[in-house]
Amino acid sequence: MNPExxxxxxxxxxxxxxxxxxxxxxxxxxxxxxxxxxxKRMAWVGWTVNFANSISVALFVITIIIIISLALFSSK
Incomplete structure (x- = not known):
């Protein structure tokens, strides 16, 4: 992306x-x-996902999959 x-x-x-x-x-x-x-809407709280950006959504989905996988496989 160009600076302009x-x-x-x-x-x-x-x-x-x-x-x-x-x-x-x-x-x-x-x-x-x-x-x-x-x-986020209150910026001091942190960051959020831009659901109109496909990279952002993919990052969100991958993070959720990792969390669920860790939860499922750590209990065995």
Missing amino acids: DKPTKETLNKWHKDPKNWKLGVFYYNKEDKRILPP
């Missing part, structure tokens, strides 16, 4: 504050935002 293609800090803040980008108030969904892990 990166959104400005103002644009990132506008996307983050736009309620249309938050489904049910907790799920971030913005096709324009290419970040894999944008900040």
Whole structure:
């Protein structure tokens, strides 16, 4: 990504504050935002998944699969 293609800090803040980008108030969904892990609605809490970004969703699914696998195989 070229530096001129990166959104400005103002644009990132506008996307983050736009309620249309938050489904049910907790799920971030913005096709324009290419970040894999944008900040949560309350940024001091951490990061969330951008469900409009396929890499972000894949990372989320892989993480869930690993957690479930560890839980299932560690109990044996």
